Amino acid sequence: MVTSPRQSSLLTRQRARSAWLFLAPMLIVLAAVAGWPLLRTIYFSFTDASLADLEARRWVGFANYFSVLQMPSGRVIHEGLLADPVWWRAVWNTVRFAVISVTCETVLGMIVALALNAEFRGRGIVRAAILIPWAIPTIVSAKMWQWMLNDQFGIINDALLRLGLISTKVAWTASADTAMVAILIVDIWKTTPFMALLILAALQMLPQEIYEVARLDGVSPWKVFWKVTLPLVRPALMVAVIFRGLDALRIFDLIYVLTPNNVHTKSMSVFARENLFEFDKFAYGSAASTLLFVILALSTMLVLRFGRVRLDKEY
């Protein structure tokens, strides 16, 4: 499809045509289930739509994003999402969550992958077992952790007390200091296997000769990891980090179950849902969803640009 018209032979033109033909069903479905709702959401964000009466909406321009009001008293008030401290709090919560969780998951995933890459008895079983957290639906694991983290009956407080690591029961999801920690723990527990699996796949593609040469030359294992393994798995690692990062930026289910209304953990998606359905602010929630989309798109572009990742390159 990238060949210029001058070079294209009949065959390449035919191939391009059939490529489009094969892609068409997928594109149509994507346009219907992703494109159209996205456009509608963006459109609603420029109106004053209310779920009580969607038809009565009027065009309000950028008012949901930013507007300046002059009060009769002469005071100037900034309105809209960009002037809403709750929204910026949600952005900060989400970004902080994404950076910490993806970093931890990458490091832990790498360690797990390196361990699983070694030959040992029962490796198949361990590899399957480690995937279990990833296989459990998030809602189920979030509920499970909710009970495990419960301050009075939770198994975590019980275990820590018995081990003598804490002296009083910790209210994990209640206090501002530990609520985010609790969510991070659950997310890292759940998603490290995904990272490990992607990295393991990359590790198993590495040519063994390089390692043999390194061993013959007496290079230390530490140096082998930094100079050989890491650069070679980097492209795959970057793809995994992008996937996880995008996933983390739209975190919803875990927070919705564990601490839905806590301002210290409220994410952008939770904020959008709250305004869309709970408050009578469908348009405002649409604006939040649109900004979330813009933030996701921008961060993807930035990572692709500066991470020098070529998604079309074959590894």
Next chain:
Amino acid sequence: MTFRHALLALVVGAVLAANPARAVDLAIVSGDTGNGQRILRQILDQYEKKTGNKVTVVPVPPSGTDQFGQFRLWLAAGSSDIDVYQTDIIWAPQLAKQLVDLTGATKDVVGAHFPSIIQSQTVDGKLVALPIFTDAPALYYRKDLLDKYGAKVPTTWAELAGTARLIMDKEREAGNKDMWGFVFQGNAYEGLTCDALEWIKSNGGGQIVEPDGTISINNPQAAAALEMARSWVGTISPPGVLAYQEEESRGVWQTGNAVFMRNWPYAYALGNSQGSPIKGKFEVTTLPPGSGEGARPAATLGGWNLAVSRYSKNPDAAIELVKWIASPQMQKYRALKGAYLPTIQALYEDADIASAQPVIPRWKGVVLNAVPRPSAQAKSRYNEASSKFWTAVHNTLSGEGTAADNLADLEFSLTRLKGTAW
């Protein structure tokens, strides 16, 4: 011509299909848990036998937030799949535009219900939902422990804190390490709005937004009430109370680890059920008042109602169904089977109910004095106003800012939310 014939046939068909004399299929959506769904089904079975209509129950998740979001979506889509919605007392004003006006159809029956409940379901002079049972919380206390340490049932919040502290310390000394004084609902959610409204109202601090729409929350008595509640957290209440909803507090209470609990009536039957460690060891009383000027006991009004969707294809049959479920006979049935509090005043003097569920007659005073949340005033902005309120309260309880500062901020943001009028 053939087109016209086809059209005619369609119209005739539609008229025939809408003939009220024929049996119709109705759908009711309910998020009742446990016993509730079964009792509803039994009530509907009796209705089906009587009318020949068929009613399908569409179950939804028990979480109020989830239900409200789902109802909003169904109504916004103009869905005719659901004829009757079971709504929380605070939802009717928010959904009113998409509900059928029941004023005319229920003229003959509304007089028997508590006027305050009917009032809460009336929006701009239209009754949009008919109550089927009500809810008002009470103070649960461990009679055995109070007797053991010679303590009286507390008559003010200060007495409650003192008694809770005393018994908790003594019990802990005796080796009962997990004992706490008082559990309530401190999570940041609608339940905290209910709890905090009680502390404030009972201390003479108003009811957030007064019936005339004035925002009254920023006053010293309200701030004092919140500071009082803040002093409980970590002393007589576990720090985790800031994440408790009803079931978490009942969990601590029913395992025997709390002296006092603020909760809804449902916890009464469960606490006395087979295998409960506190079976027969506890009693209920009204929530105590504070000490400020105009202090009086206050309980937040809860409860559930039935509303008919404007998009129902059989509104008349749906209204009949609503009246059936809300009727005195069915409310009595519900009270006998599940200890649900009736919204019909006469049932509190009913002899059968008094002997089968002795707790119900005692609740009449609580219901009569119950305080409504400002949902009728804030209308479609209620959820947002409530969320701002519980956030300010939760911040205060977790020690972020003083009550006075948080309430001043709250007054400002509520004023902005209100705009020129609610």
